[in-house]
Amino acid sequence: MASLIESAWKFLISHFSDFQLACLGSFFLHESVFFLSGLPFILLERAGWLSKYKIQAKINSPEAQERCILRLVLYHFGVNLPVMIFSYPVFRFMGMRSSLPLPSWKVVLTQIIFYFILEDFVFYWGHRVLHTKWLYKHVHSVHHEYATPFGLTSEYAHPAEILFLGFATIVGPAITGPHLLTLWLWMVLRVLETVEAHCGYHFPWSLSNFLPLYGGADFHDYHHRLLYTKSGNYSSTFTYMDWIFGTDVGYRKLKALKNVGIEENSKEKKQW
Numbered sequence: 001m002a003s004l005i006e007s008a009w010k011f012l013i014s015h016f017s018d019f020q021l022a023c024l025g026s027f028f029l030h031e032s033v034f035f036l037s038g039l040p041f042i043l044l045e046r047a048g049w050l051s052k053y054k055i056q057a058k059i060n061s062p063e064a065q066e067r068c069i070l071r072l073v074l075y076h077f078g079v080n081l082p083v084m085i086f087s088y089p090v091f092r093f094m095g096m097r098s099s100l101p102l103p104s105w106k107v108v109l110t111q112i113i114f115y116f117i118l119e120d121f122v123f124y125w126g127h128r129v130l131h132t133k134w135l136y137k138h139v140h141s142v143h144h145e146y147a148t149p150f151g152l153t154s155e156y157a158h159p160a161e162i163l164f165l166g167f168a169t170i171v172g173p174a175i176t177g178p179h180l181l182t183l184w185l186w187m188v189l190r191v192l193e194t195v196e197a198h199c200g201y202h203f204p205w206s207l208s209n210f211l212p213l214y215g216g217a218d219f220h221d222y223h224h225r226l227l228y229t230k231s232g233n234y235s236s237t238f239t240y241m242d243w244i245f246g247t248d249v250g251y252r253k254l255k256a257l258k259n260v261g262i263e264e265n266s267k268e269k270k271q272w
């Protein structure tokens, strides 16, 4: 496996320059993972499949979905791509490389865990700031236009927010100067995680059922369906920041009520 990845990497670096891989390669990888993981949820919503796992009863109109996709393509080319190009010298300066040998899996794993923790921390505070009156009205309300999220809405935001919260995603790699392969892996995992958080479905196989401290769709969906001053659940990945700072009180209450409801239901069934 390791040698297979190494020979694939060898092929890439012998056919493309470091700049091409870091900027255009990253952009292409991001677009592929984002749309391939997000589009199935649009189809699920339109076809009504697996609807019993849908968190909210409300569904988005095809027009609302298409408007989201169009804006995303525009922002990806107009904001994300230039950011990737202009931040390239910073990453190079901090030691990012694409050459062989590839880093050991221990280094890759440690860096990615660090990125997740740091991103969640920075995102939490940045997101709380975005929920103050002026910033919400002029910037963050764009992301909240979709009170019923569907996968692709994860990156639907005001360009200023893309830059502001995008900082949370790139600060970890920017200060550690990882191998490009690690950066790609981080990007793929982060995209899959945020698409899942916005997918609108809570399945029996959802990661949050198995991973303690992981938020997932149920956690972030709550953030979208409530009024901006009452929403809470500001974290991107984990649940502990909201728990420490008491911004998940409403969500916990609702969950406790639901659990009581489930227990009562099963008691009733047993009596029958």
Ligand SMILES: [Zn+2]
Binding pocket: 127, 131, 140, 144, 223
């Ligand atoms: Zn928000």
Ligand SMILES: [Zn+2]
Binding pocket: 143, 154, 198, 220, 224
């Ligand atoms: Zn969101």
